[in-house]
Amino acid sequence: MKRIQYILAVVAFMTISFSACKKGALDLQPNDGTSSANYWKTETNAVQATTFIYRYLGDFWDRIFLSGATDDSFSWSNWPSDIIYAGNGTATTSTGVFNHYWQNFYKMIGASNNVLDNIGKVSGMSDETRNRLKGEARFLRAYAYQQLIGMYGDVPLITHVQTVDEFMVTRTPRAQVADFIVKEMDTIANDLPLTYAAADAGRATRGAALALKARTYLYEGDWTNAATAAKAVMDLNQYQIDNNYLSLFDGTNKNSSEIILSGRYLANTATNGTATWVGGPSLGGWSQMVPLQSLVDEYECTDGNTIATSPLYNASKPFDNRDPRLKLTVVVPGTVVNGITIDVTATNSIDGLTKNNASFTGYYFKKYVPAVISGNYDNNSYNDIILLRYAEILLTYAEAKVEAGTIDQSVYDAINRVRQRTGVNMPAVTSATASSQTALRAIIHRERRVEFPLEDNRLFDIRRWKIAETVMPGNVYGILNNFNTDRADYGSHVLVENRSFNVSRDYLWPIPQNEMDLNKNLVQNPGW
Numbered sequence: 001m002k003r004i005q006y007i008l009a010v011v012a013f014m015t016i017s018f019s020a021c022k023k024g025a026l027d028l029q030p031n032d033g034t035s036s037a038n039y040w041k042t043e044t045n046a047v048q049a050t051t052f053i054y055r056y057l058g059d060f061w062d063r064i065f066l067s068g069a070t071d072d073s074f075s076w077s078n079w080p081s082d083i084i085y086a087g088n089g090t091a092t093t094s095t096g097v098f099n100h101y102w103q104n105f106y107k108m109i110g111a112s113n114n115v116l117d118n119i120g121k122v123s124g125m126s127d128e129t130r131n132r133l134k135g136e137a138r139f140l141r142a143y144a145y146q147q148l149i150g151m152y153g154d155v156p157l158i159t160h161v162q163t164v165d166e167f168m169v170t171r172t173p174r175a176q177v178a179d180f181i182v183k184e185m186d187t188i189a190n191d192l193p194l195t196y197a198a199a200d201a202g203r204a205t206r207g208a209a210l211a212l213k214a215r216t217y218l219y220e221g222d223w224t225n226a227a228t229a230a231k232a233v234m235d236l237n238q239y240q241i242d243n244n245y246l247s248l249f250d251g252t253n254k255n256s257s258e259i260i261l262s263g264r265y266l267a268n269t270a271t272n273g274t275a276t277w278v279g280g281p282s283l284g285g286w287s288q289m290v291p292l293q294s295l296v297d298e299y300e301c302t303d304g305n306t307i308a309t310s311p312l313y314n315a316s317k318p319f320d321n322r323d324p325r326l327k328l329t330v331v332v333p334g335t336v337v338n339g340i341t342i343d344v345t346a347t348n349s350i351d352g353l354t355k356n357n358a359s360f361t362g363y364y365f366k367k368y369v370p371a372v373i374s375g376n377y378d379n380n381s382y383n384d385i386i387l388l389r390y391a392e393i394l395l396t397y398a399e400a401k402v403e404a405g406t407i408d409q410s411v412y413d414a415i416n417r418v419r420q421r422t423g424v425n426m427p428a429v430t431s432a433t434a435s436s437q438t439a440l441r442a443i444i445h446r447e448r449r450v451e452f453p454l455e456d457n458r459l460f461d462i463r464r465w466k467i468a469e470t471v472m473p474g475n476v477y478g479i480l481n482n483f484n485t486d487r488a489d490y491g492s493h494v495l496v497e498n499r500s501f502n503v504s505r506d507y508l509w510p511i512p513q514n515e516m517d518l519n520k521n522l523v524q525n526p527g528w
Contacts, residue, residue: 260393
């Protein structure tokens with residue numbers, strides 16, 4: 001078999017495409033050769049159809065933009081994603097990003113159901129291979145459902161290719177869908193290998209299934225089971241914290257033992273436009289996803305204290321003596337990226353405030369800028385989109401144990417394995433510095449925020465912790481303008497925008513309006 005990235009590039013030109021019977025419907029129905037008796041003949045057919053499902057994982061047109069709906073980031077444009085409206089509270093049921101994720105994940109579900117409904121027709125395939133491919137399809141379907149319930153709450157649970165008579169579905173309670181995800185992972189885990197040969201790197205593994213189970217339990221507040229599931233991943237002894245944080249995201253370390261699941265890309269074959277979305281003018285980018293001051297302020301000082309309490313913090317040199325992850329994640333003035341020095345405070349810098357395609361906040365992301373940028377705006381990058389990694393498992397374990405009230409040394413060990421990776425080496429959290437549930441909760445919340453910017457964790461974290469109503473509304477700011485006297489905001493932080501958050505509405509995204517119009521059995525989320 002070819003590498004999964006190569007297959008993903010090839011299948012784009014095959015007749016393995018899925019579309020809805022009506023424009024805007026759930027996109028669950030395959031209407032081409034992959035659902036016909038003529039297609040499902042060989043093992044190669046089954047492998048290709050299963051591989052096709054993976055194309056929805058990376059979703060580079062929108063995935064990186066999820067951070068714009070959090071207090072980490074700002075997105076100034078409404079293209080290619082209009083996440084700006086979800087971020088500032090002005091979205092409607094017709095906002096495109098809501099429809100995009102609904103469509104993308106139901107296409108993934110539809111492609112998975114197509115495999116599961118038809119793979120039994122293939123003869124001459126070993127039970128091991130058939131069960132593995134079915135396990136992959138069930139994993140990818142479950143991943144889609146985990147994302148959907150986090151975004152929309154109750155969603156239709158559909159587990160086979162529907163007939164026309166079954167199109168008018170109703171929403172299934174979130175708890176029932178979560179239970180389905182967990183049971184699916186229990187069923188398939190042993191059918192998936194711990195690892196693959198290099199030719200199949202990137203496919204779903206046993207560790208990915210157990211990791212998704214742990215995340216689902218955590219997000220649903222089942223602390224005991226979340227800790228147990230996370231420990232099961234740890235006990236596989238397949239994963240470890242990488243010594244090079246930035247390499248996980250710049251395309252130079254795609255097979256790191258920290259990465260559990262990613263949307264895969266390949267230079268010159270299956271590419272994406274990440275450099276355009278996060279890079280600034282010096283890198284040929286459009287600065288469409290940039291950090292906010294709120295994220296910058298979250299990073300501790302090197303003594304392990306926050307900037308509000310640390311004697312090391314110097315407001316006139318705010319980026320010195322900080323958690324090294326700050327400068328690994330955010331381009332602060334003077335940061336070198338791919339050999340280019342980026343300094344928004346420099347006179348006439350093309351990256352400076354108000355310059356064409358420059359950041360509205362005065363900050364850029366360094367994380368997710370590929371080490372090599374080459375090509376047009378939509379195909380200049382090859383770095384993978386990280387979806388599950390071992391750092392999340394360790395922090396899941398720690399959070400679940402803390403919330404369950406079963407604090408022991410293993411909690412501190414898990415936190416510190418993340419904080420003390422080579423190149424970060426932050427002071428250890430100990431029972432002497434944080435012994436209470438409240439203190440440890442604050443540390444874990446902060447650790448998740450500074451460890452996972454531009455990954456999807458923050459969107460779900462501020463919802464499940466019920467802090468979105470506190471961290472999202474009001475003015476949001478960028479860099480302190482102490483360098484451009486021509487601007488009215490000289491001496492103040494750059495005002496980026498004012499946001500609102502409707503506590504009775506905005507903890508869930510709405511069911512897209514076109515879906516509501518097509519299916520009268522769907523009931524809209526409150527407030528929408």
